[in-house]
Amino acid sequence: MEATNTCADCAVRDSALCASLNDGELMALNALGRRRKLARGEVLAWAGDDSLICGNLISGVLKLTASTPDGREQIVGLAYPADFVGRPYAGQAEFTVTAVSEAELCLFPRAPFERVLEDHARMERLLLQRTFAALDEARARMLALARLSAAEKVTGFLLDMADRATGCRAMPPGPVTFDLPLTRGEMAEVLGMTIETVSRQLTRLKSKGAITLAGARGITIRDRELLRGRD
Template sequence: MLYDAPKLAPHDCGDCPIRHRAVCARCDSDELSVLEEMKYYRSFQAGQTVVWAGDRMDFVGSVVEGVATLTQTMEDGRTQMVGLLFPSDFVGRPGRAGAAYNVTATSDLVMCCFRKRPFEQMMETTPHVAQRLLQMTLDELDAAREWMLVLGRKTAREKIASLLTIIARRDASLHLAPVEGRLQFDLPLTREAMADYLGLTLETVSRQISALKRDGVIELQGKRHVIVPDFDRLQEEAGDDSDGGLPE
């Protein structure tokens, strides 16, 4: 594959597509200019590793474009994905030197990185950043707990349907589209990565996707493009309560 020079990323926070949802969401323009001082962009090609678990990590940051995964591995090679990161999601942990998980780009990826020390100092002095990060971390904790139910108690078919609803929701929110009726999206993951997220083998993933297609719950265009004729039907297959979560 030819090497592509990383495309030029946005430089002005005002133009940033994730400005209102990322860790900087609450910052005013003065605070943004402080952030601009410590920020830089990095691009990764699909499949590239962003950091390895245990490596020193001298930045934290936000996904701007593309999708990344967090994975954990046992000595014998068993792998579990523990996070699926879409644009605006935060990567890294302030106050910790090393990466806890492998971070991998599963599609072409652009990240907005902040040098760690300055970011940590800003967190001490600027409540807006710490407040937003707390909110985002609480949301991620809820998502992780939701995923524990999927991993612990759902069948293979329900697991696949659950993953599809999550990707559909995140994709819709990127396009500010409602999550209902007919919708479609690209899978940002290989079958193997899906298996690692769901605690399954890739063969089981493949079989269950075929079964959902056979039963008309989804349609496929190629291997990666999914059409959901009826989102409610998909949610039923996921075993989810049809009505959503709790009010703010």
């Protein structure tokens, strides 16, 4: 049990920010961090609360949500294993972080983590690069949210999920089967639409023969060209 709490056997040791540290440095960071498990739906941090923690996601999927005062919500980011979570250098968190599946994290108190950052230029540079990448992604999704039709949003989302499910490689030409990590409602929250429209679009793609659905989560991309087809 204790053994699973060290960096040595950490599943994301070589892909998270920590990859920039040698074993000695990792020891020091390890002393600072603690593991935390989140159940599905559990909230890690609320928007508006003090930004007290940050860390690396080890397993599971998290969502970052923004909301209006009257309760409308939008998922503004998803975090996957090895992703960095949190907001260094901020007083308050701007977004709520919630577990979309059971998840495990390696968390650090924000202030000492910032100090580690100062002492480890390579780690800070890696974080800068990741933050730039996240910014590019957020901006690309601004285009999608504002200008794509419901059909385009859903097909784009499915293609993205398939990319991730197949290890982010160029997808093989054949059919791809995987489980969606999100419910219909969460897909709607990501895409800026309603549950009903997401469902209708999926039904349309299914009857077109581009995909097949298996239960609430399972999906097979049958024909990528058909999926992309503008009709």
